[in-house]
Amino acid sequence: xxxxxxxxxxxxxxxxxxxxxxxxxxxxxxxxxxxxxxxxxxxxxxxxxxxxxxxxxxxxxxxxxxxxxxxxxxxxxxxxxxxxxxxxxxxxxxxxxxxxxxxxxxxxxxxxxxxxxxxxxxxxxxxxxxxxxxxxxxxxxxxxxxxxxxxxxxxxxxxxxxxxxxxxxxxxxxxxxxxxxxxxxxxxxxxxxxxxxxxxxxxxxxxxxxxxxxxxxxxxxxxxxxxxxxxxxxxxxxxxxxxxxxxxxxxxxxxxxxxxxxxxxxxxxxxxxxxxxxxxxxxxxxxxxxxxxxxxxxxxxxxxxxxxxxxxxxxxxxxxxxxxxxxxxxxxxxxxxxxxxxxxxxxxxxxxxxxxxxxxxxxxxxxxxxxxxxxxxxxxxxxxxxxxxxxxxxxxxxxxxxxxxxxxx
Numbered sequence: 001x002x003x004x005x006x007x008x009x010x011x012x013x014x015x016x017x018x019x020x021x022x023x024x025x026x027x028x029x030x031x032x033x034x035x036x037x038x039x040x041x042x043x044x045x046x047x048x049x050x051x052x053x054x055x056x057x058x059x060x061x062x063x064x065x066x067x068x069x070x071x072x073x074x075x076x077x078x079x080x081x082x083x084x085x086x087x088x089x090x091x092x093x094x095x096x097x098x099x100x101x102x103x104x105x106x107x108x109x110x111x112x113x114x115x116x117x118x119x120x121x122x123x124x125x126x127x128x129x130x131x132x133x134x135x136x137x138x139x140x141x142x143x144x145x146x147x148x149x150x151x152x153x154x155x156x157x158x159x160x161x162x163x164x165x166x167x168x169x170x171x172x173x174x175x176x177x178x179x180x181x182x183x184x185x186x187x188x189x190x191x192x193x194x195x196x197x198x199x200x201x202x203x204x205x206x207x208x209x210x211x212x213x214x215x216x217x218x219x220x221x222x223x224x225x226x227x228x229x230x231x232x233x234x235x236x237x238x239x240x241x242x243x244x245x246x247x248x249x250x251x252x253x254x255x256x257x258x259x260x261x262x263x264x265x266x267x268x269x270x271x272x273x274x275x276x277x278x279x280x281x282x283x284x285x286x287x288x289x290x291x292x293x294x295x296x297x298x299x300x301x302x303x304x305x306x307x308x309x310x311x312x313x314x315x316x317x318x319x320x321x322x323x324x325x326x327x328x329x330x331x332x333x334x335x336x337x338x339x340x341x342x343x344x345x346x347x348x349x350x351x352x353x354x355x356x357x358x359x360x361x362x363x364x365x366x367x368x369x370x371x372x373x374x375x376x377x378x379x380x381x382x383x384x385x386x387x388x389x390x391x392x393x394x395x396x397x398x399x400x401x402x403x404x405x406x407x408x409x
Contacts, residue, residue: 016040019081020039020042020085021085025087037209041136042089046077069103089136097145101129114160115163117163120183126149127191129145134195142195145195146194150191153191242270290318294320312328
């Protein structure tokens with residue numbers, strides 16, 4: 001079942017591609033889509049008329065007049081298909097209407113009996129051309145074709161010789177005029193009735209098609225808006241990523257190509273700004289990092305001087321990293337805390353000093369101090385600690401024990 005449906009659709013598409021111009025013409029607006037619809041309809045009507053011509057072709061066997069009529073009808077159908085394929089849709093529709101009326105008149109005029117009562121119903125067949133005109137031409141043309149058909153019906157009735165059965169039928173009416181009106185009023189009324197019905201039918205179809213087209217356009221606009229919104233969000237994401245890199249100090253990054261023109265302009269402005277001020281911002285950021293590292297190193301050095309546990313800063317990619325490596329080396333940290341009143345601690349790795357020999361003479365009382373003890377400023381030194389501003393020494397048992405062998409104590 002699916003295979004047969006695909007084959008049918010394939011054949012229909014091939015016929016429309018051959019006989020219609022809808023596949024080659026743009027269909028952006030409502031008018032263009034309406035022309036495409038009319039072109040497809042002309043292609044299908046021409047195919048139907050060709051099929052009808054094949055069905056009635058046995059009538060032309062042995063009748064040269066009927067054969068000539070069929071050949072002319074076939075030529076008109078081929079001309080309509082060619083013009084429709086070339087994009088002349090209105091001219092192709094007019095040819096279809098004319099070919100239908102010409103076929104009816106050719107059939108009636110080919111009879112050697114003249115206008116008979118049996119041919120009068122053929123006038124009703126002209127209503128088909130009215131429907132065709134309303135379908136493949138502007139819908140108001142249906143009334144124009146109905147008026148032309150009515151005029152041709154009246155002219156044919158008046159001009160063609162009448163058969164005897166028509167004259168006999170006149171005896172059934174009060175006068176020939178009443179007979180004429182009675183015989184012509186039906187096909188003429190049928191022409192305008194079909195014109196009105198076809199007009200309203202095509203008008204309703206057009207309105208429904210327009211509503212469908214508007215709904216399709218609205219859906220397309222919504223899709224485009226969603227696509228534009230998605231594209232805009234994607235571009236904003238690119239901008240956010242690049243700005244995040246700049247905020248982290250990576251001023252070498254640049255905004256990539258944007259999918260929208262307005263974002264592309266913003267991208268060019270930002271990249272130009274960064275090309276111009278990027279080195280300055282990079283130097284400022286580097287200086288700020290260096291200042292922060294100097295502050296951390298200063299805090300660690302203060303702890304190191306006080307003898308407190310030291311937590312050295314981690315390497316940060318600045319020139320201070322080498323200084324941190326030197327400070328972390330062996331012998332770079334004091335072993336214990338040295339107070340102002342305790343014996344000085346020799347730094348690790350410093351050379352050991354030999355005590356100088358004692359002088360032969362007595363030392364002045366004001367300058368006496370214990371060897372190896374803390375330094376006592378002179379009495380006049382304002383920086384001396386409390387209790388030693390007048391040459392006094394704080395009691396130090398360890399110092400007295402260590403200096404028991406010194407004759408100058």
